[in-house]
Amino acid sequence: MVRKTVLVVAALFVLVASTGVVNAQSARDYISIVGSSTVYPFATVVAEQFGKTTRYKTPKIESTGSGGGFKLFCAGVGVEHPDITNASRRIKQSEFETCQKNGVTEIVEVKIGYDGIVLANSKKAKPIKITRKDIFLALAKNVPDPKGGERVVPNPYRTWKDVNASLPDVKIEVLGPPPTSGTRDAFVELVMEEAAKSYPWIKAMDKKAFQAVAHTIREDGAYIEAGENDNLIVQKLEANPKAFGIFGFSFLDQNGDKIQGSFVDGVQPTFEAIASGEYPVSRPLFFYVKKVHIGVIPGMEGYLNEFTSEKTWGPDGYLADKGLIPMPDAERMKYRADVNKLRVLTALK
Amino acid sequence: MNNGDSKAHKVERRTIDVVHQGLAKRYRAERRFRLYGLSAIIIGLLCLAILFISIVGNGYKAFQQTYVELEVFFDPAFLDQENLSTADYGGLVKSTLQTMFPEVKGRSDKRELYKLISPGAAFQLRAMVLKDPDIIGKSISLWVPADDDVDMLLKGHFKTDVGESSGRLTDKQLAWIEQLQEQGRIKKKFNKVFFTAGDSREPELAGIWGAAVGSFYTLLVTLLLSFPIGVAAAIYLEEFAQKNRWTDLIEVNINNLAAVPSIVFGLLGLAVFLNFFGFPRSAPLVGGLVLTLMTLPTIIIASRAALQSVPPSIREGALGVGASKMQMVAHHVLPLALPGMLTGTIIGMARALGETAPLLMIGMVAFIVDIPRGITDPATVLPVQIYLWADSPERAFVEKTSAAIMILLAFLLLMNGAAIILRKKFEKRW
Numbered sequence: 001m002v003r004k005t006v007l008v009v010a011a012l013f014v015l016v017a018s019t020g021v022v023n024a025q026s027a028r029d030y031i032s033i034v035g036s037s038t039v040y041p042f043a044t045v046v047a048e049q050f051g052k053t054t055r056y057k058t059p060k061i062e063s064t065g066s067g068g069g070f071k072l073f074c075a076g077v078g079v080e081h082p083d084i085t086n087a088s089r090r091i092k093q094s095e096f097e098t099c100q101k102n103g104v105t106e107i108v109e110v111k112i113g114y115d116g117i118v119l120a121n122s123k124k125a126k127p128i129k130i131t132r133k134d135i136f137l138a139l140a141k142n143v144p145d146p147k148g149g150e151r152v153v154p155n156p157y158r159t160w161k162d163v164n165a166s167l168p169d170v171k172i173e174v175l176g177p178p179p180t181s182g183t184r185d186a187f188v189e190l191v192m193e194e195a196a197k198s199y200p201w202i203k204a205m206d207k208k209a210f211q212a213v214a215h216t217i218r219e220d221g222a223y224i225e226a227g228e229n230d231n232l233i234v235q236k237l238e239a240n241p242k243a244f245g246i247f248g249f250s251f252l253d254q255n256g257d258k259i260q261g262s263f264v265d266g267v268q269p270t271f272e273a274i275a276s277g278e279y280p281v282s283r284p285l286f287f288y289v290k291k292v293h294i295g296v297i298p299g300m301e302g303y304l305n306e307f308t309s310e311k312t313w314g315p316d317g318y319l320a321d322k323g324l325i326p327m328p329d330a331e332r333m334k335y336r337a338d339v340n341k342l343r344v345l346t347a348l349k
Numbered sequence: 350m351n352n353g354d355s356k357a358h359k360v361e362r363r364t365i366d367v368v369h370q371g372l373a374k375r376y377r378a379e380r381r382f383r384l385y386g387l388s389a390i391i392i393g394l395l396c397l398a399i400l401f402i403s404i405v406g407n408g409y410k411a412f413q414q415t416y417v418e419l420e421v422f423f424d425p426a427f428l429d430q431e432n433l434s435t436a437d438y439g440g441l442v443k444s445t446l447q448t449m450f451p452e453v454k455g456r457s458d459k460r461e462l463y464k465l466i467s468p469g470a471a472f473q474l475r476a477m478v479l480k481d482p483d484i485i486g487k488s489i490s491l492w493v494p495a496d497d498d499v500d501m502l503l504k505g506h507f508k509t510d511v512g513e514s515s516g517r518l519t520d521k522q523l524a525w526i527e528q529l530q531e532q533g534r535i536k537k538k539f540n541k542v543f544f545t546a547g548d549s550r551e552p553e554l555a556g557i558w559g560a561a562v563g564s565f566y567t568l569l570v571t572l573l574l575s576f577p578i579g580v581a582a583a584i585y586l587e588e589f590a591q592k593n594r595w596t597d598l599i600e601v602n603i604n605n606l607a608a609v610p611s612i613v614f615g616l617l618g619l620a621v622f623l624n625f626f627g628f629p630r631s632a633p634l635v636g637g638l639v640l641t642l643m644t645l646p647t648i649i650i651a652s653r654a655a656l657q658s659v660p661p662s663i664r665e666g667a668l669g670v671g672a673s674k675m676q677m678v679a680h681h682v683l684p685l686a687l688p689g690m691l692t693g694t695i696i697g698m699a700r701a702l703g704e705t706a707p708l709l710m711i712g713m714v715a716f717i718v719d720i721p722r723g724i725t726d727p728a729t730v731l732p733v734q735i736y737l738w739a740d741s742p743e744r745a746f747v748e749k750t751s752a753a754i755m756i757l758l759a760f761l762l763l764m765n766g767a768a769i770i771l772r773k774k775f776e777k778r779w
Binding site for chain 2: 030032037040041044045047048049051052053055057058061062063080081133171229230231232250251253254255256257310316321322323
């Protein structure tokens, strides 16, 4: 009896499994999207809107991180590979080459807008005015010797006042993203690197030594890796008014009654300041499309059209409500035209 | 005791005196020991209570949702008879709001007014018109979901005293909400959407039904595979296999597998089921297979323990009246061991229900709106839904997260409760 049951179940399993394989290979009737967790909150809104207003199924979106997204996207052409990948940075040369090697030769690049990275603290404390150099000095593992001289020493600063006399006399305590995060990459590039470059002798270092100085964040407890969950950082900031947090603008936008953004180089992170490019710490967001999948996977054209229409990504569009900073008019027109013509990315400039 | 006349004064000290002397100390030691145990339990219960209080405190409001009553005139001007499914229902909602607030002029003011109502209102009207096109031209009063910011305000999650620039709602919007409240056109109702809808990026439209169905399909696959395989393996190892080095090796391996971190099974699933067999990503089928691998060792170990607890006399009795070994197992040992096996299986299933790490690798951590309709449709599961909501920027997802945790805990309690009832009802003691 037992053996019979086992046999029946095994047979059932094989049957079910084989139908699954057949299904997977013959067709996929929904768009599969992977990539950045920063673009995820925006792409999901578009996908939902698209799914609810058209006859197509709602696209499936996985939050894999920009790097993970490119890895899956560039693995090959065919229904088992994703159609679109979101990225909070531009595709890298190495990733582009991997794509080419695996037959993903025709990629359409679409920039969707900008995202600001903010340094924020609780409303219970005062907002601070800080420069990128101050942030670098407060957070780098090795900093230029405060006594002078062209050498780096392990970071000696304990309080913000040590870094810059105009800042409050509070222990340096910053909650931020871990190294796996795209936000961290962008923060390092836009703040740490820029500040390091302002020292001519650091800028003159060879690439490896420069990266060692500019990319390494201190590990003595002043910078706390808070995981990928930005909501958690917001909650911790509210509980501890002395701490600061680093995260994307959309979280500041949603929690304006609890936290406030610090002035960076004299500019406060507001929607308008980031859109105009005045606020220095902002980065472009992208998605990449496999051209050969258009026409094969149902709804691809519709999704692209939905994403690039004014009611979506324009200054009054619904993505702006979710915290995406729209591109200037001319840039939007250009990318819209590129999408309509499906202009393929030939080489990285 | 009486070791010589020279120590005569010590002869008087009898054993009982020694015992009495140390008695108070021993009692104290025992009281302390009991106190340690008790305090350990109290600390545990306290932590549990804090966890429950914070989850329930955060989440109970999510079972209610703010709705706004609109007087909708299904204007034929908006609803083209030819193309009802693609008509401008958003425009219909906007024109309704304009007739309700005729004093609102100017583009930016109007935009602020429209933001009070959820985008879901347009979908609701669309569904109504598609279901019954005869309502075109009629005026109907109906309740539509309010935007999540309005909902959060009415539930008291927003500080309104922080000034216009930083709050999510402007002073004008606050005044309109007050006006609606005075007219009795805004109120909280039971949040049916939460139990019937799939995921959404609008908190007021997001529900857990999609994730619950995904969990159901995933666990179904897991149960169908892991129970028969686990029981068959246990029966073979316990009743038929000879004791030798090979079976010892297998036993050690099974015990080891039970302790392997679950993410490892996810990696295995990615390599074997997705890359080698080419199964679809994000499907409950693959999720179920991976969780099967994870729960199998637990089930085998529990099933073997259940078989071992069946006394040898049952087996000898059966063999003694001429049953074959297979009859002995199938007719006598298995029915007696089954309650224990089921308990082990349910506990393994409960663990599988709460698992996210292995599913991360096979693409089940994804934004999925449509309710899955089979084991190859893209799906997500309850704990993944909790993780995704916890990571969403909108404030209203905080209470949704806690509410989803409550649902998950309820399912776990149900499953563990079932395990206890099964054990109590069918267990035999010898």
